[in-house]
Amino acid sequence: MSTLVSVAPAGFNVERIREDFPVLKQTIHGKPLVYLDSAATAQKPHQVVEAIRRFHEVDCANIHRGVHELSQRSTAAYEETRVKARRFINAKKNAEVIFVRGATEAINLVASSWGRKFVKEGDEIIVSALEHHSNIVPWQILCEEKGVKLRVIPMNERGELILEEYEKLLNPRTRMVAVAHVSNALGTINPVREMIAMAHRAGALALIDGAQAAPHMKVDVQALDTDFYAFSGHKVCGPTGVGILYGKSKLLNAMPPYQGGGDMIRTVSFEKTTYNELPYKFEAGTPNIAGGIGLGAALDYVNGIGLDKISAYEHELLVYGTEAISQIPGLRIIGTAREKAAVLSFVIEGIHPHDIGTVLDRQGIAVRTGHHCAQPVMDWFHVPATTRASLAFYNTPAELDALAAGLRKVKEVFA
Ligand code: PMP
Numbered sequence: 471m472s473t474l475v476s477v478a479p480a481g482f483n484v485e486r487i488r489e490d491f492p493v494l495k496q497t498i499h500g501k502p503l504v505y506l507d508s509a510a511t512a513q514k515p516h517q518v519v520e521a522i523r524r525f526h527e528v529d530c531a532n533i534h535r536g537v538h539e540l541s542q543r544s545t546a547a548y549e550e551t552r553v554k555a556r557r558f559i560n561a562k563k564n565a566e567v568i569f570v571r572g573a574t575e576a577i578n579l580v581a582s583s584w585g586r587k588f589v590k591e592g593d594e595i596i597v598s599a600l601e602h603h604s605n606i607v608p609w610q611i612l613c614e615e616k617g618v619k620l621r622v623i624p625m626n627e628r629g630e631l632i633l634e635e636y637e638k639l640l641n642p643r644t645r646m647v648a649v650a651h652v653s654n655a656l657g658t659i660n661p662v663r664e665m666i667a668m669a670h671r672a673g674a675l676a677l678i679d680g681a682q683a684a685p686h687m688k689v690d691v692q693a694l695d696t697d698f699y700a701f702s703g704h705k706v707c708g709p710t711g712v713g714i715l716y717g718k719s720k721l722l723n724a725m726p727p728y729q730g731g732g733d734m735i736r737t738v739s740f741e742k743t744t745y746n747e748l749p750y751k752f753e754a755g756t757p758n759i760a761g762g763i764g765l766g767a768a769l770d771y772v773n774g775i776g777l778d779k780i781s782a783y784e785h786e787l788l789v790y791g792t793e794a795i796s797q798i799p800g801l802r803i804i805g806t807a808r809e810k811a812a813v814l815s816f817v818i819e820g821i822h823p824h825d826i827g828t829v830l831d832r833q834g835i836a837v838r839t840g841h842h843c844a845q846p847v848m849d850w851f852h853v854p855a856t857t858r859a860s861l862a863f864y865n866t867p868a869e870l871d872a873l874a875a876g877l878r879k880v881k882e883v884f885a
Contacts, residue, residue, distance in 0.1 A: 478786065479779040487775065487864050490515035494864060501834030504869045504876075509654050509813055509860030510838050511704045512685055514768070518707060521767035522760045533759055534733055534750075548759050551766030552749070555714045558769050559680075559699060560690040565748035566722065568715040569757050573681035574604040576700030576715035577648070579752060580677055581608035583725045584646075591617035594643045596674075598623040598631050598660070599850060600653040603843040605679040609648060623649070625850065629656035629805040636665065640672035647676045651683035655844035655858070656805025657788075657813030659683070663694050670695070675721070681705055685862070686784055686811050688777040691716050703761065708768035712761035715752070722748050729754040780863045784812040787861050791870040795859075798877045804856050812861035815842070818877070821884045823855040829880045830857075835873055 478484065488494055491513050496503050505513060525547065531540035533548050549564075556567045570576045589595070595609050599622055613620045621644075623636040631649075640647075647669040652659050666676040677698035680689055684701035691699050698721070702713040717725075727734055727745055731754035736744040745751045772780070791814050795801055800819035818826060827839035838858045841848045848854060859873055 479782045482779045498834040504835040506859035508862035512707045518767045522764040548762045554769045568749045568752045572702035572713035573700040578608045579728045581612045583728045585612040593645045594619045596647045599625045629658045630807045644674040650679045652811045655842040655847045657810040658807035659809040703765040708765035709761045711758045731755045788812040794874040814859040815856040823857040826857045830876045833876045
């Protein structure tokens with residue numbers, strides 16, 4: 471453990487960071503909480519909780535419509551998050567940063583709005599074998615409606631996408647390639663920059679589902695040259711119910727609105743309605759204002775630590791945790807990509823993941839068990855479910871020791 475602590479990046483003090491997360495200080499069933507489910511949702515530092523509380527107690531008003539002081543304050547705070555989100559992913563313009571409910575809504579927005587206008591029967595859309603359901607089903611709905619073919623990039627036994635096969639799938643009928651930056655079920659980091667370039671060479675667009683990447687690595691949408699990028703606030707230490715869709719303004723401008731209502735219009739009459747400019751064209755109705763403000767505080771918080779330091783520390787945790795759980799007899803790690811984020815998905819011979827999760831919970835250890843909204847991944851590995859420990863920068867090597875000890879206990883219980 472001491473080796474690991476010594477390789478933590480300079481200026482990275484996990485004990486100091488943990489002080490910001492009141493939730494981590496509790497006991498569960500009499501044991502200290504070990505939270506290893508950050509891929510499902512990350513915990514929130516008190517700075518985020520405070521920003522949301524402050525909004526409700528001091529600045530609460532609807533945005534964009536009021537001349538009064540409170541409305542101006544809440545509008546300014548909400549719009550400030552757009553600027554922070556733009557910088558967070560290095561988008562060129564604020565107009566390219568759309569507030570949504572989360573990654574799921576971002577992908578649905580593109581599939582629905584862009585898909586409605588720009589795909590036709592006979593076209594093809596490519597996804598990959600390791601996608602979360604939210605980057606499969608919206609495209610399937612579109613495919614069914616439009617008579618479009620969904621094609622799937624296969625992966626190898628490590629859980630890495632096979633780029634030679636991807637190359638073969640691309641053709642002049644391909645309209646969109648939609649892939650995860652990081653797999654939630656396996657941890658695989660996909661070579662999205664290369665994959666986007668390949669899509670573009672074939673004349674297709676690319677959408678990257680960044681739900682599991684944005685919390686763990688620096689994202690630069692301009693360097694990636696991606697057409698769309700989606701992420702959820704709650705996985706970046708922000709609140710639930712808010713997320714970001716990035717889209718190139720040229721594309722967003724050409725797309726029809728996703729939902730109609732207040733704020734997304736310029737003028738309305740019964741004869742003709744005209745739409746607002748970007749980004750508001752895609753933001754109908756009163757949004758999650760408190761959530762947006764909380765997201766701004768979360769992005770500040772994560773930036774304050776530094777994504778480079780977060781990535782480096784989490785990688786060390788991954789290496790440490792992999793080693794620790796690999797010692798458990800009968801345990802098989804599902805997802806062993808060479809480029810991998812801090813996700814440990816595994817099965818133990820003869821013991822159902824739900825039983826593993828339940829025994830771990832009795833020891834205060836929170837992991838996820840199930841198909842992780844990635845049933846095709848489970849099918850590929852011929853397992854009904856896995857147990858997943860997903861790590862964040864506030865986890866410690868001692869917690870991974872606790873996980874390994876917890877798994878030994880599981881083995882004893884089910885011996
Ligand atoms: N994509 C991936 C890779 C995810 O892990 C998740 C969340 N588990 C989503 C999309 C959907 O995110 P949300 O539920 O926040 O919309």
